[in-house]
Every structure is written in C-alpha cells, then in structure tokens.
Amino acid sequence: MLHYISEILPSLLSGTVMTLKVFFWTLVASLPLGILVSLGRNSKFKPLSWILSFYIWVMRGTPLLLQLIFVFYGLPNMPFFHIVFERYDAALFAFILNYTAYFAxxxxxxxxxIGKGQFEGAQVLGLNYWQTIRKIVVPQVVKIVLPSIGNEVINLIKDSSLVYVIGLGDLLRAGNIASSRDVTLLPLVLVGVIYLLLTLVCTWALKYLEKHYSYYR
Amino acid sequence: MLKLENITKSFNGTTILNNLSLEVKDNAILSIVGPSGAGKTTLLRSIAGLDRVDSGKFILDDKPFDPAEASDTERIIGVVFQDFNLFPHLTVMENVTLAPTMVLKQSKQQATDNAKKLLEQLELSSHADQYPFELSGGQKQRVAIARALAMQPKILCYDEPTSALDPSLRDAVADLILGLKKTGITQIVVTHDPDFAKKISDQLLEVKPINK
Incomplete structure (x- = not known):
C-alpha cells in the first residue's frame, strides 16, 4: 500500500499546487476588492451602489459552479462579443468575482x-476620507470580520475543487483520475487527508491572526 | 476672536438654532449651558465643522471662514468629544501623533517630541504605550485633549466634559481647563451643569429650546 501511495503522491501533490494557486490568488485579489466593493456599495453616488448591489445579488444568488461554467463555456459564445479565457484564467476570474461579493x-x-464617532474624531483632526479609511477604519474592521473571513477562507479551499468542471487539474481531479484508473478509493482518502491538512494550516493561521488582533478591545 | 453672526440651523423642519450670534474673546473660556435639546451640541458641532449651518457667518480674527470647508491643514478648531472617540487600536502615543504626521506632515520624530511634551503636561507620560481600553475615563479625556492640542488649534471645544466621568472628577476637569487657559488657547465648553460652567467660564451663553 505504501508503494502505491508513493506512486500516486506526485500527481496528487501537483494537483495540490493547482488548488493552492487558485486559493492564493483568489484570496489576494478578492480581499482588497471586497473592501472596495463594500465602500462603493455604501457610496452616496446611488448608481454605483445599485450596480454593486446587483452584482452581489447575482454572485451570491447563483451557484459558483454555474458561474465557472458560464465564464469558461458561455462567455466565448456570446452573440456580439467573445471573451475567451484559458482554463486557469477562467477559474480565477470566476472565483475572484464570486469571493469578492461574499467578502464585500x-x-x-x-x-x-465602526461608530460614527470614529469618523468624526478623524474628521476634526483633519484626516481626509482615504486616510480615515486606511488608518482608522480598516484596521478595526479587520479585527471585527476576521472570524467570518476565516469561514470563507476555509470554504474557498474546498470550493476550489469545483474547477474540475472546466477540466483544470486540481487536487480532487488528480485523486479522481487515480481512483477510476486503479479502481480503488485510496486516492480519494488521500485527497481528503490533504484537504484536512490544508484547512488545518488555515485554521492555525487564522487563530494566530485573531490572537495578534486581540491586543486591544 | 471668534464671532458667530445670525447662525440658523434646523433639522427636518425643526429650528434648533435661531439667529444666534456670539463672540468669544481670545484666550477666554466660553460656556454654553442649557437643558438637553436646546441646541448646545448642535452649536458646538457647527463650530467644529461637523454640521453645516443653514445660514449665518463665522468670523475668526476678522476673517470669515466656513468650519465645514476649512482646508485640512488649517484646522483651527479642536474637539474633545463627550465619549472621547479615541482610536481603540492605537496606543496613546499613536493617537496623539497620527494626525500631526498625516495632516501637518510633521516628521515622526517631531510629532513624537511634541506628543511627549503634551503627555507630560497632562500627566500621561507613563501611559504613552497603553491602549485606550486600559485607561480610566479621566485619562481617556486627557488623551483626547492631548490629541486635539497636538494639532495646535486656536480654539478647543468640549462637549459635556463632565458627563462621562465620575462626579468626583468634576473639579479636576475644571482645574485642567483653567490650566490650559494659561497656554493661551481659547476654549468653548458645552455643559448642562451650571455650577461647573460658573466655575470655569469668562463668558456664559445660555441656550433655551425654541418654543414652536
């Protein structure tokens, strides 16, 4: 059995790399975008707020799987303009759009x-809007949203397995291929173990971050 | 000298300030007293530029100015809020130096040196590295004062400086305000406590709710 494991492990690990790439780039892009979208949604400029509300409604109201399929198979077949993505780019595009909406x-x-008092405190000191957001608001918001963000981060690791639908070679797909080729469930058990390890690392990282932000109340 | 001429302000059709005029001399302490709902805080917020007035003029040293428009580097009015509005994620020192470095573009060193002096003057030196949640109410208030003074305002406004504190601290606050007077700053104090007002003020303004 150990021999079999060592045989399939390289393909599972290269699948893990794809999973981590989708995970990492989605997180890096959609966290800051989520902040911007949520600011835009609170904007006094109503059309912007409406458009962003619509965007969030669509992204949260339809399955991520459907969005992936639409981006990869649907966009190239639009009637007037054709947007063709590589598989990997299509996956990132769909994931970033989807996760930005949740983060927003x-x-x-x-x-x-964040109380009105914090904004007024900053205003009478002469800080402008972006200085206030950057130095006063966002640092406090990060502490508040960390537990909810943590939930989504762990979801994202598992959601990344959806990329199999557009033929991207991630961890789950690697396990699936080995499993049907060799007619054994062992690869899928290994896949489960690797997902557990990945989420365990994330859980630790989030715990560490929460502890880091507990320096004030 | 700060002059207000015919200031009028209403919220949703209810007039709060009606044609109010007043004058605060340099280095004086003006107390604004009156029951709740009389418009004291609205008046203070208008002077601080947090609320916009419907009509009337603000004149500082014979020059008209609009507190709600004053450009960032010309902040001439500091505010000590009723519940202080300190930034909870920053230390006392960072609370005091943030605006001088970001708005007045002071160097970190310069801002820290100034802040040290202010903290010493307000007996806060030993608390410089603490966070607001570790401080008592009176200490928080003094941090709020230090933070406002670090921007070198001409006028310092207080919204109900005694109400969030233990009653036994009332005299300490009065001494603090009278002590700051010696530094040459003009102070405007909104309070519902007439005894406190009498104790500290050179000028007293009583506001009453407007009868409909």
Missing part, C-alpha cells in the same frame, strides 16, 4: 460596526 458583504457588516 462581510466587510459591509464590519464597516457598519
């Missing part, structure tokens, strides 16, 4: 929890 909603809650 989480951040909206976080921004709402």
């Amino acid at each position: 909603e989480i951040f909206r809650g976080g921004f709402g929890a």
Whole structure:
C-alpha cells in the first residue's frame, strides 16, 4: 500500500499546487476588492451602489459552479462579443468575482460596526476620507470580520475543487483520475487527508491572526 | 476672536438654532449651558465643522471662514468629544501623533517630541504605550485633549466634559481647563451643569429650546 501511495503522491501533490494557486490568488485579489466593493456599495453616488448591489445579488444568488461554467463555456459564445479565457484564467476570474461579493458583504457588516464617532474624531483632526479609511477604519474592521473571513477562507479551499468542471487539474481531479484508473478509493482518502491538512494550516493561521488582533478591545 | 453672526440651523423642519450670534474673546473660556435639546451640541458641532449651518457667518480674527470647508491643514478648531472617540487600536502615543504626521506632515520624530511634551503636561507620560481600553475615563479625556492640542488649534471645544466621568472628577476637569487657559488657547465648553460652567467660564451663553 505504501508503494502505491508513493506512486500516486506526485500527481496528487501537483494537483495540490493547482488548488493552492487558485486559493492564493483568489484570496489576494478578492480581499482588497471586497473592501472596495463594500465602500462603493455604501457610496452616496446611488448608481454605483445599485450596480454593486446587483452584482452581489447575482454572485451570491447563483451557484459558483454555474458561474465557472458560464465564464469558461458561455462567455466565448456570446452573440456580439467573445471573451475567451484559458482554463486557469477562467477559474480565477470566476472565483475572484464570486469571493469578492461574499467578502464585500462581510466587510459591509464590519464597516457598519465602526461608530460614527470614529469618523468624526478623524474628521476634526483633519484626516481626509482615504486616510480615515486606511488608518482608522480598516484596521478595526479587520479585527471585527476576521472570524467570518476565516469561514470563507476555509470554504474557498474546498470550493476550489469545483474547477474540475472546466477540466483544470486540481487536487480532487488528480485523486479522481487515480481512483477510476486503479479502481480503488485510496486516492480519494488521500485527497481528503490533504484537504484536512490544508484547512488545518488555515485554521492555525487564522487563530494566530485573531490572537495578534486581540491586543486591544 | 471668534464671532458667530445670525447662525440658523434646523433639522427636518425643526429650528434648533435661531439667529444666534456670539463672540468669544481670545484666550477666554466660553460656556454654553442649557437643558438637553436646546441646541448646545448642535452649536458646538457647527463650530467644529461637523454640521453645516443653514445660514449665518463665522468670523475668526476678522476673517470669515466656513468650519465645514476649512482646508485640512488649517484646522483651527479642536474637539474633545463627550465619549472621547479615541482610536481603540492605537496606543496613546499613536493617537496623539497620527494626525500631526498625516495632516501637518510633521516628521515622526517631531510629532513624537511634541506628543511627549503634551503627555507630560497632562500627566500621561507613563501611559504613552497603553491602549485606550486600559485607561480610566479621566485619562481617556486627557488623551483626547492631548490629541486635539497636538494639532495646535486656536480654539478647543468640549462637549459635556463632565458627563462621562465620575462626579468626583468634576473639579479636576475644571482645574485642567483653567490650566490650559494659561497656554493661551481659547476654549468653548458645552455643559448642562451650571455650577461647573460658573466655575470655569469668562463668558456664559445660555441656550433655551425654541418654543414652536
């Protein structure tokens, strides 16, 4: 059995690399985008707020799987313009759009929890809007939203397995291929173990971050 | 000298300030007293530029100015809020130096040196590295004062400086405000406590709710 494991492990690990790439780039892009979208949604400029509300509604109201399929198979077949993505780019595009919407909603809650007094305190000191957001609001919001963000981060690791639908070679797909080729469930058990390890690392990292932010109340 | 001429302000059709005029001399302490709902805080917020007035003029040293428009580097009015509005994620020192470095573009060193002096003057030196949640109410208030003074305002406004504190601290606050007077700053104090007002003020303004 150990021999079999060592035989399939390289392909599982290269699948893990794809999973981590989708995970990492989605997180790096959609966290800051989520902040911007939530600020835009609270904007006094109503058309912007409406457009972003519509965007969030669509992204949260339809399955991520459907969005992936639409981006990869649907966009190239639009009637007037054709947007063709590589598989990997299509996956990232769909994941970033989807996760930005969820993060935006989480951040909206976080921004709402910052009292008006903090904004006024900054205003009378002469700080402008972006200085206030950057130095006063976001650092406090991060602490507030960390537990909810943590949930989404762990979801994202597992959601990344959806990329199999557009033929991207991630961890789950690697396990699936080995499993049907060799007619054994062992690869899928290994896949489960690797996902567990990945989420365990994330859980630790999030715990560490929460501890880091517990320096004030 | 700060002059207000015919200031009028209403919220949703209810007039809060009606044609109010007043003058605060340099280095004086003006107390604004009156029951809740009389418009004291609205008046203070208008002077601080947090609320916009409907009509009337603000004149500082014979020059008209609009507190709500004052450009960032010309902040001439500091505010000590009723519940202080300190930044909870920053230390006392960072609370005081943030605006001078970001708005007045002071170097970190310069801002820290100034802040040290202010903290010493307000007996906060030993708390410089603490966070607001570790401080008592009176200490928080003094941090709020230090933070406002670090921007070198001409006028310092207080919203109900005694109400969030233990009653036994009332005299300490009065001494603090009278002590700051010696530094040459003009102070405007909104309070519902007439005894406190009498104790500290050179000028007293009583506001009453407007009868409909």
